[in-house]
Structure formats: C-alpha cells, structure tokens
Amino acid sequence: MQTNPALEYDYSISKLFLYATIVFGIVGLLLxxxxxxxxxxxxxxxxxxxxxxxxxxxxxxxxxxxFGFTLSGIWAGWYYIGQxxxxxxxxxxxxxxxxxxxxxxxxxxxxxxxxxxxxxxxxTSKEYSELVxxxxxxxVVVWVxxxxxxxxxxxxxxxxxxxxxxxxxIATFVAIAALFIFNNLQIPTYFVSGYGAWTHSISLYAGTNxxxxxxxFGHNAVAFLFTAAIIALIYYFLPKESGQxxxxxxxxxxxxxxxxxxxxxxxxxxxxxxxxxDWMQTMGSVFSVILILxxxxxxxxxxxxxxxxxxxxxxxxxxKFLVLASTFYMLSTLEGPIQSIKSVNAxxxxxxxxxxxxxxxxxxxxxxxxxxxxxxxVPRMYKREIYSGKLMEAQFWIQTTGIVLYFSSMWIAxxxxxxxxxxxxxxxxxxxxxxxxxTVLIPYYMIRAIGGLLYLIGFIMFTYNIIMTIVAxxxxxxxxxxxxxxxxx
Amino acid sequence: xxxxxxxxxxxxxxxxxxxxxIAGLVEIVPEFAQASRPxxxxxxxxxxxxxxxxxxxxxxxxxxxxxxxRPFKSETDRYGMYSxxxxxxxxxxxxWGSKRTGPDLHRVGDYRTTDWHENHMWDPxxxxxxxxxxxxxxxxxxxxxIDTAYAEAYTQKVVFGxxxxxxxxxxxxxxxxxxxxxxxxxxxxxxDMKNQDxxxxxxRGEIKEIVALIAYLNSLSNERRVAQ
Numbered sequence: 001m002q003t004n005p006a007l008e009y010d011y012s013i014s015k016l017f018l019y020a021t022i023v024f025g026i027v028g029l030l031l032x033x034x035x036x037x038x039x040x041x042x043x044x045x046x047x048x049x050x051x052x053x054x055x056x057x058x059x060x061x062x063x064x065x066x067f068g069f070t071l072s073g074i075w076a077g078w079y080y081i082g083q084x085x086x087x088x089x090x091x092x093x094x095x096x097x098x099x100x101x102x103x104x105x106x107x108x109x110x111x112x113x114x115x116x117x118x119x120x121x122x123x124t125s126k127e128y129s130e131l132v133x134x135x136x137x138x139x140v141v142v143w144v145x146x147x148x149x150x151x152x153x154x155x156x157x158x159x160x161x162x163x164x165x166x167x168x169x170i171a172t173f174v175a176i177a178a179l180f181i182f183n184n185l186q187i188p189t190y191f192v193s194g195y196g197a198w199t200h201s202i203s204l205y206a207g208t209n210x211x212x213x214x215x216x217f218g219h220n221a222v223a224f225l226f227t228a229a230i231i232a233l234i235y236y237f238l239p240k241e242s243g244q245x246x247x248x249x250x251x252x253x254x255x256x257x258x259x260x261x262x263x264x265x266x267x268x269x270x271x272x273x274x275x276x277x278d279w280m281q282t283m284g285s286v287f288s289v290i291l292i293l294x295x296x297x298x299x300x301x302x303x304x305x306x307x308x309x310x311x312x313x314x315x316x317x318x319x320k321f322l323v324l325a326s327t328f329y330m331l332s333t334l335e336g337p338i339q340s341i342k343s344v345n346a347x348x349x350x351x352x353x354x355x356x357x358x359x360x361x362x363x364x365x366x367x368x369x370x371x372x373x374x375x376x377x378v379p380r381m382y383k384r385e386i387y388s389g390k391l392m393e394a395q396f397w398i399q400t401t402g403i404v405l406y407f408s409s410m411w412i413a414x415x416x417x418x419x420x421x422x423x424x425x426x427x428x429x430x431x432x433x434x435x436x437x438x439t440v441l442i443p444y445y446m447i448r449a450i451g452g453l454l455y456l457i458g459f460i461m462f463t464y465n466i467i468m469t470i471v472a473x474x475x476x477x478x479x480x481x482x483x484x485x486x487x488x489x
Numbered sequence: 490x491x492x493x494x495x496x497x498x499x500x501x502x503x504x505x506x507x508x509x510x511i512a513g514l515v516e517i518v519p520e521f522a523q524a525s526r527p528x529x530x531x532x533x534x535x536x537x538x539x540x541x542x543x544x545x546x547x548x549x550x551x552x553x554x555x556x557x558x559r560p561f562k563s564e565t566d567r568y569g570m571y572s573x574x575x576x577x578x579x580x581x582x583x584x585w586g587s588k589r590t591g592p593d594l595h596r597v598g599d600y601r602t603t604d605w606h607e608n609h610m611w612d613p614x615x616x617x618x619x620x621x622x623x624x625x626x627x628x629x630x631x632x633x634x635i636d637t638a639y640a641e642a643y644t645q646k647v648v649f650g651x652x653x654x655x656x657x658x659x660x661x662x663x664x665x666x667x668x669x670x671x672x673x674x675x676x677x678x679x680x681d682m683k684n685q686d687x688x689x690x691x692x693r694g695e696i697k698e699i700v701a702l703i704a705y706l707n708s709l710s711n712e713r714r715v716a717q
Binding site for chain 2: 038039040045046050054056059121122123124125126127151155160162166167170175178182187190192193195196197202203204206207208210211213214253260265267270273274276280283346349350351352354355421422424429430439
C-alpha cells in the first residue's frame with residue numbers, strides 16, 4: 001500500500017460525505033436520545049404535536065443512523081480509500097468525479113425527502129425499509145451511481161490486485177442491491193384503482209411470506225452495511241494508522257468467504273417461534289452460531305495486527321477507537337448467536353435485550369470505526385494536524401461509558417422483562433400484569449437514555465475537534481506516513 | 490484461484506453472487522405458496538378496518554406492539570390462541586413487529602372494547618396508571634383518507650384475489666358503494682363512543698382517524714377469523 005508520489009488524490013467528494021456523516025450523526029443520535037428519554041418520560045412525546053411521538057420518530061432515528069450516518073461514513077471512506085488502493089485519482093477521470101458529485105447530491109435530496117415523508121407518517125412499516133415507493137426508486141438510482149463509481153474506478157485501476165477492503169465494498173454493493181429490490185417489491189394502489197394517494201402501495205407478499213422477505217432483508221442489510229462495509233474500512237485504516245501489515249492474508253480470505261457463505265442463511269433467527277416453517281427457524285439458529293467463526297476471524301485478524309505494538313494503544317486515541325471497535329465487534333458477534341439459540345430467543349425476543357445488542361454493535365463497532373476513519377482522513381485531506389488530543393481522549397472515555405451504560409441497562413431490562421412475562425404464581429397463573437413489566441423498567445430506560453446522551457455529547461466533541469482541525473489547526477507540509485499527527489493540546 | 494479472482498472484479502462479483510443467491514432462494518422460495526394460504530373462513534378487512542390499519546401504520550404502532558402470539562403457555566394465557574400462518578394471509582404488509590414495549594395486539598379485539606380504546610387512546614395513563622404509551626389525541630381531529638383505503642382494498646381484490654363481495658362475505662363494491670359502506674361502519678363504532686367532536690364530525694360527513702383505528706383493533710378478533 002505505498003502511495004504513488006506522482007498522484008495527487010482528489011478529496012472533494014470524500015469531504016462532502018464527511019460533512020454529511022457529521023450532520024446525520026448529530027441528527028440521528030439526537031433523535032435516538034429523544035426517543036430513549038420518551039420511554040422513561042412519556043410526556044416528551046408531545047413536544048411537536050403528532051410529529052413528535054415515538055412511532056413517528058423511531059423510523060427517523062433508524063434511517064438517520066443507518067442510511068444517513070453510516071452510509072455517509074462508508075462513502076466518505078470509499079471516495080478516500082478507492083483512489084489510494086486502486087492507484088488512480090479523480091483528477092485524471094472527470095467522469096468518475098462527476099459521478100461522485102451527482103451521487104452525493106442525489107443522496108442528499110433523497111435524505112431530505114425521506115425526513116419529510118417519515119415525519120408526515122408516510123411509511124410502509126417495514127423496518128429499515130420504511131420509505132414509500134417513489135423514494136425507493138430514488139434509492140435505486142443513488143445506489144447505481146455508487147456502483148458506477150465503484151466498478152468504474154476498478155475498470156481504470158493501475159493496481160491490478162483488489163485490496164481486501166474492495167472485496168467487502170463489492171459484496172456490500174451487490175448484496176444490498178438485491179436485498180433492497182426484493183424487499184420493496186410492491187403494488188402502487190393508485191395505479192390499480194385510480195383513487196387515493198399516489199404514493200401509497202401495498203407489499204407484493206402477504207403475512208408470513210412478507211415477514212420472511214423482510215427479515216431476509218433486515219438481517220442482511222445489517223450484515224452488509226453494519227458489517228461488511230465497516231470491515232472494509234477497518235482493513236484499510238487499522239494498518240494505515242498503526243503502520244503494521246495485516247496479520248494474516250489467509251485469515252482474511254477465510255473470514256471473507258466464510259462470512260459470505262454463512263451470513264445469508266442466518267436471517268431466520270428473527271423469526272424463531274413465529275409462523276414460518278420450523279426448518280427455517282432451526283437453520284437460522286444453526287447458521288447464526290456458525291457465524292461466530294468468520295466474524296471472530298476478522299476481529300482476531302485485526303487484534304493480532306497490533307501484536308507487539310500494544311504501546312500504541314496508550315499513545316494514540318485513534319488506535320484506541322480502532323481496537324475498541326474490534327472488541328465491540330467481537331462482543332456483538334458473540335451476543336447475536338447466543339440470542340439465536342432457540343431457548344434463549346424464547347426469552348430475549350421482543351425484549352429490550354435486542355436493542356441492547358444492536359447498540360453495542362452500532363455505537364461500539366460502527367460508530368467508533370467511522371469516528372476513527374474520520375480522524376485518520378481529515379488531517380490528510382486538509383493537511384493539518386488534529387486540533388486536540390486531550391479532547392479525543394475525553395471523547396473516547398465519555399462515549400465508552402455511554403455504551404457500557406446502554407448495553408448493561410438493556411441486558412438487565414430485557415432479561416427482567418422476559419422473566420416477568422413468563423413468571424407464574426404457585427397456582428400456575430401469570431404472576432404479573434403487563435403494566436407491571438413496564439413500570440419496573442423505567443429506571444433502566446433512564447440509565448439507557450443517559451448512556452445515549454453521553455455518546456451524543458462525545459460526538460459533539462468530535463464534531464468540534466474536526467471543525468477546529470479544518471479551520472484552525474497547525475498545517476503540515478507532508479502527508480504523514482502512518483500515525484496521524486495530533487496536537488498535544 | 491483466489492488470487493486470480495482478486496484481479497478480476499467481474500468474476501469476483503459472480504463468485505460472491507453464487508453463495509448469496511443459493512442461500513436466498515433456498516431460504517425463501519420453497520414455502521412461499523404454502524405460507525400464503527388463508528385459514529378457513531378468514532374475512533378480508535372491511536373499508537373502515539383497512540383505513541384503520543393505515544392509521545396504525547402511519548403512527549408506527551408496530552414500533553412498540555407485536556402481533557404474533559408465540560406458542561408458549563405464558564403467551565396463550567396472556568393473549569389467547571397462538572398465531573397461525575393462515576391468519577395473516579391478507580396482511581400486506583405483515584405487522585408482527587419486533588419489540589413488545591406494549592402488549593401483543595394480535596387478539597386484542599377479543600378482550601377490549603370500543604369505549605375502552607376511546608379512553609385509552611385519548612390518555613393511556615388515565616386507563617392504565619404507569620403507562621408509557623403516548624396519547625393519540627390528534628387522531629380525534631385528523632380525518633381518515635377514504636380514497637386511499639378504497640384504493641388499497643380494491644388492489645387487494647383485483648390484484649391479489651382477496652375475497653370481497655362473496656355471498657355473506659365482506660362487501661366492497663364500486664367506489665360509491667364502498668363509501669356508503671364505510672359511513673355505515675363508522676356510525677356503528679361512533680354509537681359506542683362518547684367524544685362529541687367525533688360524533689359531530691361524522692354528522693358532517695368526516696370520519697376521524699380514531700374511529701377507523703378502533704374498528705381495526707376490534708377486527709383483531711375471533712369474529713374475523715372464524716367462519717360464522
């Protein structure tokens with residue numbers, strides 16, 4: 001991964017996606033904090049009339065984080081990494097540059113329309129796929145533009161061998177395209193009947209089938225956006241920041257193909273004890289457990305890359321973020337399979353343990369990885385050192401505390417709730433009415449909301465640090481080889 | 490072989506697509522026909538129930554409520570019979586949810602009534618002290634979109650063969666007939682309600698969202714599922 005000195009990379013597109021990452025991060029996290037507090041203090045539902053209730057805000061939070069923050073982070077990474085590992089510059093290819101700009105601006109238009117329509121209650125109800133059909137079409141266009149950039153860049157590459165990050169980008173691109181299209185096949189009702197809202201549609205599938213397709217999508221959207229694409233980032237940024245080569249090429253190979261073979265089968269774990277056929281539930285369960293192997297393969301490959309270099313953990317806040325991201329990845333890829341075991345699932349499903357699991361993955365793994373990527377890229381894109389190392393340290397510990405509060409409170413809440421739903425008295429009748437199982441959770445909801453708030457505060461510190469780096473930090477004349485220069489302040 | 494793949498983006502993509510497609514097809518296709526068969530005597534959603542279902546989706550009640558009773562004694566004791574695949578055959582989209590912040594609602598029509606819902610949706614705390622469910626007062630002033638409800642029911646009928654207009658079954662008819670039907674249904678619900686604004690609105694020809702929502706919640710019951 002040596003940089004060609006003759007090449008002047010073009011970061012204009014990556015910079016745009018960096019700004020989007022920050023804006024969607026703040027908005028998405030803020031919405032998350034609001035709905036978390038709503039669960040402890042329901043009066044907070046009435047801050048904005050019907051538009052501020054939990055039901056309206058929840059899809060905005062999930063879409064804001066998944067399709068706003070995470071996708072922007074992934075694309076900021078792609079437009080930065082792509083040129084470097086392929087040894088091209090967008091300056092040489094005006095076509096690729098133009099595609100990048102169109103990609104960015106259409107994406108922003110899409111996100112703006114998504115926000116307005118979700119506030120208005122225009123939703124299909126399918127999780128992470130809530131947008132109405134005209135917007136789905138726009139999603140396809142945006143996605144295809146990324147595909148043109150991805151394969152177009154590969155088409156003109158100088159470096160013949162595709163670096164590992166590119167394997168994961170390719171997988172993400174193809175898988176999400178297929179999943180998204182099949183999950184969103186629907187019939188617009190206006191065009192059939194001639195009546196009503198033209199944006200309304202109904203799913204092509206009904207009931208159990210709809211559930212199957214939805215969770216095949218839902219599970220694998222997580223698999224690819226929150227896993228494959230983030231792995232693409234860490235395979236580039238960890239060796240670049242630490243100056244260490246990837247521990248094992250064989251392990252990368254095995255983890256990649258292992259994951260691609262296994263992941264798709266695991267979607268059934270969202271439907272255990274539902275009305276989908278038993279064999280699918282069992283398969284979902286079994287493959288989820290097998291999935292530990294390739295997931296841990298990647299994580300171990302990352303941690304062993306740091307072998308003999310652990311002093312860097314103490315010296316560099318960026319390495320801290322990267323290593324803790326890998327650790328949270330290990331935690332959530334162990335926790336997920338545990339929740340997929342049928343008897344555990346009987347207890348955990350429908351409880352707060354599930355959002356707890358999601359968030360040690362998203363806050364710990366996805367969030368920290370994207371934050372680390374930005375800290376690595378910004379000094380190189382703007383030729384300035386990071387504004388404040390102390391602030392980074394403080395941010396790291398505040399956010400880590402936030403995550404720990406989040407998942408520990410949700411573990412307790414989920415297991416408490418699951419146990420109370422099934423508890424019986426000495427005559428075999430249910431021991432608790434439903435509301436008892438709600439009021440007992442209020443303290444945990446409070447702790448979770450505070451955890452989320454801490455994470456948001458950390459993100460605002462990150463934003464401040466990035467802005468100050470761009471506008472006020474000391475300039476550097478040469479691109480740093482490895483460790484990012486950070487001001488001691 | 491891998492080092493060759495890593496130099497050929499096209500074949501790399503193909504190599505990825507193979508396991509991806511096999512897994513997807515095996516998982517989804519074999520049971521498709523089987524899972525879509527309705528239970529004996531299952532009734533389609535009436536016009537007002539369809540409108541109510543749209544309200545339920547608009548406010549994402551499914552973010553806090555499941556509609557899937559699992560086959561455990563603790564669930565059947567609390568909610569009633571466990572859910573069957575065929576009961577969902579007309580549900581486009583499905584509304585199983587993934588989180589039970591509130592109770593399951595798949596059988597709520599069997600044990601809650603119109604006036605209970607009216608009070609509860611207006612102010613959940615006053616009915617169930619300690620509730621963290623939001624109040625939905627705006628549903629008492631927003632009107633339902635009758636045209637879109639008709640568009641959905643009509644699409645269900647002509648595209649998916651939902652059995653409307655069968656002898657002794659649920660009627661839909663032409664747009665004008667459907668409109669007359671939805672007012673009749675609304676009258677029956679509003680007769681059991683006490684909110685004066687909702688009553689006055691109906692007299693003016695407006696059906697409020699709450700009326701449709703309650704009709705939908707009432708339809709989540711045995712009456713809809715079992716042949717009479």
